[in-house]
Amino acid sequence: MTLNPKRTFKKISSAQFVHRWLMLIFAIPLVIWGFTGSYFVLMDMGFIRSDHIVVEQTDKVSASSVSYPIMQVYQDFPEAKKVTLKSLLQQTVYQINLPGESVLISAQSGMQLDAISEQQAKTIAHTLQHQGAISPSASIATANLLTSKAPSELASRYLPVWQLVFDDMAKSTLYISAQTGSVVTKRHEYWRWFDLFWKWHIMDYDDGETIDNALLFYSAIGSFIAVFSGVILLWQRRKRYS
Numbered sequence: 001m002t003l004n005p006k007r008t009f010k011k012i013s014s015a016q017f018v019h020r021w022l023m024l025i026f027a028i029p030l031v032i033w034g035f036t037g038s039y040f041v042l043m044d045m046g047f048i049r050s051d052h053i054v055v056e057q058t059d060k061v062s063a064s065s066v067s068y069p070i071m072q073v074y075q076d077f078p079e080a081k082k083v084t085l086k087s088l089l090q091q092t093v094y095q096i097n098l099p100g101e102s103v104l105i106s107a108q109s110g111m112q113l114d115a116i117s118e119q120q121a122k123t124i125a126h127t128l129q130h131q132g133a134i135s136p137s138a139s140i141a142t143a144n145l146l147t148s149k150a151p152s153e154l155a156s157r158y159l160p161v162w163q164l165v166f167d168d169m170a171k172s173t174l175y176i177s178a179q180t181g182s183v184v185t186k187r188h189e190y191w192r193w194f195d196l197f198w199k200w201h202i203m204d205y206d207d208g209e210t211i212d213n214a215l216l217f218y219s220a221i222g223s224f225i226a227v228f229s230g231v232i233l234l235w236q237r238r239k240r241y242s
Helices: 005-012 015-042 070-076 118-126 189-202 214-236
Strands: 082-088 091-098 101-106 140-146 161-166 173-177 183-187
Touching: 015 189, 015 214, 070 082, 070 091, 118 140, 118 161, 118 173
Parallel strands: none
Antiparallel strands: 082 091, 091 101, 140 161, 161 173, 173 183
């Protein structure tokens, strides 16, 4: 049996052949795009970003609680990039941002305070337990001090931090600076799923940041040709459905 080159070329260039084989090749990416895209659409972005986890009440700083003048702070810390007066754990403190680190000093005595302890970090975390945020019935399952290696969901510039994981359904996680007592970021399982699905969606399985990678580009082109050939095939067979 001899092959007819013209007949073979006509067959492989037909809409039916192109559509069938390209859909077999790109079926999985198309399903993943549809599934992950649906998750992005159905989930509220504010919830994903943990915007609901906020401090319910902020203590006001009283002028009577400040005995150490701001000018003295700048004299003691001439390299200070920023000085913030705030209330922390029912104490008025100065947060001083220095090159490479931050420190806390008492707004009354001017004495530098120790780093945030585990118990202090837990106390700060409990202030974020209220309706609409982390469930008041949730307990802190683990508390770890991270000093040298940050997880993928946390920028290393925030180290050292306390990682506090709650035992609620979403495994809500707070990262509290061991230097300043500030909540530097908040995470939960729905955000982690979002991050994973984003990597799948843009087909960047490393860090999920390269949206213009070659794999996504050629997969998108191939999928478009598969769908377009399907439209041509449907047009060619329109008489069957009329």
